[in-house]
Structure formats: structure tokens, C-alpha cells
Amino acid sequence: MKKIDVKFTNELTNDEIRQWNSLNSSDEKGRVYSSIEWLEMVEKSDGIAQQIVLLKENNTILMGMTFDLMPKNAPKQYNLDELLKGNSEYIDSKIPLKNMNNSYMPSVVFTARASRSYDIRYSKNLTTKDDLDDCFKLIYNFIFNKYCEDYNITFLYVPENNVILRRNLESLKLDKYAITGSYYKKIDYIDFSEYLDEYPSKKRSKIKNEINNLKNSEYEVIESELIDNLDKYVELVGMNFKKYGFPNFNFHSYKERMELLNHSFKGRSKLLNIQDQEGNIVASALYIIQDQVMHARGVGVDYGKSPKNIAPYFNIVYYEGIKKAIDIGASYFVVGDGLDKVKISRKMDLEKLFIYTNENSAEFKGNMKLINQYSENKFEDLFHGKKD
Numbered sequence: 505m506k507k508i509d510v511k512f513t514n515e516l517t518n519d520e521i522r523q524w525n526s527l528n529s530s531d532e533k534g535r536v537y538s539s540i541e542w543l544e545m546v547e548k549s550d551g552i553a554q555q556i557v558l559l560k561e562n563n564t565i566l567m568g569m570t571f572d573l574m575p576k577n578a579p580k581q582y583n584l585d586e587l588l589k590g591n592s593e594y595i596d597s598k599i600p601l602k603n604m605n606n607s608y609m610p611s612v613v614f615t616a617r618a619s620r621s622y623d624i625r626y627s628k629n630l631t632t633k634d635d636l637d638d639c640f641k642l643i644y645n646f647i648f649n650k651y652c653e654d655y656n657i658t659f660l661y662v663p664e665n666n667v668i669l670r671r672n673l674e675s676l677k678l679d680k681y682a683i684t685g686s687y688y689k690k691i692d693y694i695d696f697s698e699y700l701d702e703y704p705s706k707k708r709s710k711i712k713n714e715i716n717n718l719k720n721s722e723y724e725v726i727e728s729e730l731i732d733n734l735d736k737y738v739e740l741v742g743m744n745f746k747k748y749g750f751p752n753f754n755f756h757s758y759k760e761r762m763e764l765l766n767h768s769f770k771g772r773s774k775l776l777n778i779q780d781q782e783g784n785i786v787a788s789a790l791y792i793i794q795d796q797v798m799h800a801r802g803v804g805v806d807y808g809k810s811p812k813n814i815a816p817y818f819n820i821v822y823y824e825g826i827k828k829a830i831d832i833g834a835s836y837f838v839v840g841d842g843l844d845k846v847k848i849s850r851k852m853d854l855e856k857l858f859i860y861t862n863e864n865s866a867e868f869k870g871n872m873k874l875i876n877q878y879s880e881n882k883f884e885d886l887f888h889g890k891k892d
Contacts, residue, residue, distance in 0.1 A: 506561045508646045512553035513543045513570070520558070523565045527625035530668040533688055533836045533855075534621030536794045538570065545768040546617045549761045554617060559643050567626040567639040571647070573655065574611045599878045601871045611863065612651050615660040618761075620686050620841050620857055622662050624669055633671075640672045656863040664856040678860040679869070681876040685883065687852035688838040691798075691829045699826055702851050714815035715823055721814050723778050723786070725824050730766045730773040730790060737775055737788040738762060740804025747807075762790075769794070776824050778816050786810035789820045791828070798834040800825055822850045844886050856883065 516524065521540050529535040536542055547553045559567045616622050630636050648657060659678070662669055663686065673680070693699050700708050718725070730737070738759045745753035766773050769792055778787040787810055789803040803821050810816040821839065829837040839852055848854070856879075859872065 506559060506566070506642065508643065509558045509560065510650075511556060511558075513540075513547060513556050514553045516540075516556070519563075520565065524568060524625060527565065527568070528628055528630075529623050529625055531621055531623035531663050531666045532795075533665075533797055533838055534616070534619065534623050534663060536792060536797060536799060537616035537619035537621045538623040538625055539794065541768040541794075542616070542619075543570065545761070545764045548764050549757075550617065557643055557647060559639055565625075565627065566630060567624060567636075567643060569614055569624045569643060570616060571612055571614045572617075573651070574613045574658075599874055601874060602867065610655055611658040611861070612647060612655045613658045613660050620661050620684065622659060622666070622669065626668075636668055637672055637675075640668075644672070644676070656861060658859060658861040658863065660859055662858045662860055664858070670858075673860045676860075676862075678862050679864075679872070681859045681861075681872040682856050682879040682883070683859050683875055684841050684879060685844065685854045685856050686838070686841050687844075687847040687854055688836050689826065689829075689852055691826070691834050691837055693826075693830050696823075696827050696830060699830075699851070711818075711823070714813075714818055718778070718814040718816075718819050721811065722781050723810070723814060724781075725820070726777050726779055727828075728775045728777060729771075730762065730775055733775055733777060733785060733788065734759065734762055734766065736785050737790060737802075737804060740785070740788050740806055741802050742804070743806060744804050765792075774828075776820055776828065778810065778814070778820055784809075787816040787820045789825065791825065793832060793834070796833065796835040798825070798829045798832065798837050800837070800839045818850065844882070848886060854883065854887070 525540055529538060531538075543554055543556075554570050554572060556568055556570050558565050614622060624640070626636060626639065630639060644657075651657075657678075659669070659673060661683070662673065664670075700711060703711065738755060741758065742753045742755050745751075772793045774791050774793065776789050776791065777785045779785045787803070787805040790801045792799045792801055800821055803817065805816045805820070807816075825839075826837055839847055841857070844854075861868075861872075863869075
């Protein structure tokens with residue numbers, strides 16, 4: 505007999521944790537963000553445990569989904585009110601969003617905190633479309649009936665290629681809005697030269713020069729554990745946040761989250777650093793490696809101390825990152841959202857991210873339509889007449 509449990513992630517039993525980490529994922533590229541390691545890290549960083557709904561049969565997990573009950577006083581980074589007021593680095597300030605009067609209801613938000621992805625986990629024994637869809641509907645109807653009197657339901661940052669989840673959300677007739685995009689590269693190269701072969705000859709020569717300039721300089725690329733150079737990495741990231749218009753970067757809270765990330769992903773959180781002969785680091789990029797996916801999670805460059813001709817950003821993120829992904833046999837290299845034109849210029853592929861919701865207040869829908877229109881227009885402009 506099937507039954508549904510709702511609990512906080514910090515209440516999971518050892519058996520439930522073991523089962524959860526062995527389940528399949530509807531978002532293969534974003535699987536790390538539904539892992540127990542990630543959930544524990546974010547819980548400790550936020551000081552708020554995330555909720556999880558589990559569909560079980562005879563104590564075996566068939567499907568599970570993480571969610572938050574999102575009142576209007578929820579943390580800013582997860583608060584839909586703040587999102588729609590434009591208080592988010594992921595919503596362009598040029599979008600003419602209208603003032604919100606908090607006329608909409610708080611949400612049950614299905615989300616993976618501190619990520620731009622949402623993933624549902626399901627048993628390997630659910631092998632048919634009907635089995636998967638039936639389990640999803642059982643969970644959705646349970647949550648809807650439990651909370652719908654006081655909450656709307658929102659699915660935040662649903663990846664375009666998350667077929668199982670999107671199929672079910674489309675069947676529910678929820679409103680859908682494009683909100684941003686995430687970039688990735690499928691790694692099916694034998695070696696780095698195959699990646700370079702994707703470029704026309706002129707651009708390929710330029711990239712080879714950038715790589716050779718670094719190779720022939722006084723600088724070198726060194727890999728380290730995150731914890732070994734954590735302070736320098738956070739310092740460089742902070743410099744770049746301020747350089748690009750985010751003056752409120754909080755060094756201490758970001759460092760705390762990185763310390764927790766290092767603890768949760770020990771041995772799987774790596775830095776690729778560019779340093780001089782004295783060991784002074786001038787650029788650093790953080791990667792998380794899990795389940796054959798390599799995620800670029802952050803980068804910092806001291807542009808005042810690193811020569812422009814060694815192209816520190818492109819070398820440390822794209823060229824060295826892709827080389828590393830090939831070397832470890834990764835299936836995907838994920839570079840996330842932002843800097844769209846730069847990522848497209850380095851042959852990254854776009855995956856749109858959507859919000860699905862049943863919130864129907866006029867103010868909410870009006871702002872979401874503006875964000876959707878801006879996002880779709882941006883994607884069209886980026887890829888219409890895209891140049892190598």
C-alpha cells in the first residue's frame with residue numbers, strides 16, 4: 505500500500521538517506537542539487553531545514569520532492585515577493601516591473617535552494633510513463649489538498665529538458681513563465697582538440713593563443729582542494745561581485761557557505777587556480793564533481809594583477825574546466841546562468857528555466873508576463889544570427 509510522508513530533511517532516517525541518494529533523477533545535470541549533501545549544506549547555511557515529501561510503498565521510496573512553505577517573510581533569496589520586486593541579481597533591472605502590494609498568497613515552492621535547477625527523485629522500478637505520472641499526481645494532489653486553502657503552488661527554476669517534471673506540470677495547466685537560462689556542455693570528446701574543432705579557424709587560433717600565452721607566462725594552473733585556498737577564493741569572488749555591480753557581497757556569509765560546502769563535498773569540491781611563481785593566486789574557479797557532472801560554481805579574478813593576454817577568466821573556467829571534465833570522464837560540464845553572450849561564445853548550450861504556478865493575482869501575473877517576455881526576447885536576440 506502506498507503512503508505519503510512529509511518531514512524536514514534533517515529528520516530523514518539513515519535508511520531514507522541511503523535510498524534517496526540511490527534514486528534516479530528527472531534532471532540528470534542538476535542531480536547534485538537534490539543530493540543529501542547539498543540539502544544538508546543549504547540547511548545549515550540558511551539555518552532553516554527544507555521540507556521533503558516522500559511517496560513510499562512497503563517502506564521503499566518510490567518518489568520524492570523537496571519544497572518550502574514560503575510565507576511573505578521568507579529569506580530574501582527564496583521570497584517570490586522579492587523576486588518580483590526585482591530584488592534579485594537574476595532579474596534584469598531594466599524590466600519595468602510594477603509595484604507589488606502583496607495581494608497574492610504565499611506559496612508552496614518546489615525548489616532546490618541555492619541552485620538554478622529543480623529535480624524530482626524516483627525509484628528505478630518506475631520504468632513506464634504511466635507509473636511515473638501516477639506517482640507524481642499522488643504527491644501533487646496530496647500537497648495541494650493539504651495546503652491549497654492558504655497557499656498557491658509554485659515550481660521554481662524548472663529546466664527545459666526535465667521531461668518528466670514538465671510533462672506533468674503541463675498536464676496540470678499551470679501558468680508557465682520563462683525566467684532565466686542555464687548553460688552547459690555535453691562532454692562527448694575524446695580530447696580537448698575535439699572541443700576546439702567546433703570553432704571556425706580564426707576563433708580557434710585566438711583560443712589557442714590564449715592558452716599558449718598562459719602556458720608560456722610566469723603563471724601556471726594548479727588544482728587544490730577548496731579548503732586549502734578558501735579565503736583567497738572568497739576574496740577574489742567578492743572582488744568580482746563588486747566589479748560587476750553587486751556591492752553588498754557578504755564575505756563572511758559566503759565564506760561560511762563555502763566551508764559547509766567543503767564539508768559536504770569533501771574531495772569533490774575543487775579549485776583550479778592561476779598563480780605566479782611565488783604561489784600568489786590571481787584567479788580561482790570552484791568546481792563540484794558528482795555523479796559524472798562537473799559544475800562550475802563560482803569564479804574570481806584579480807584583473808589588476810593578472811595580465812590580460814593570458815585570458816584568466818576564459819582559461820580558468822572554460823579551457824581548463826573542459827579539459828578537467830574530459831579527464832575525469834564527466835558526462836556534462838555545467839556553467840550555470842548569467843553572462844549569456846560570453847557562455848554562448850564558448851560553445852555552451854542554453855537550457856531555459858521556467859516558473860510554473862497557479863498564482864492568479866493580477867499583479868503577480870502582470871510582472872511574470874513582463875519577465876517572461878523579456879527572457880524570451882533575450883534568448884531570441886542571443887541566438888538569432890548567433891556568430892562564432
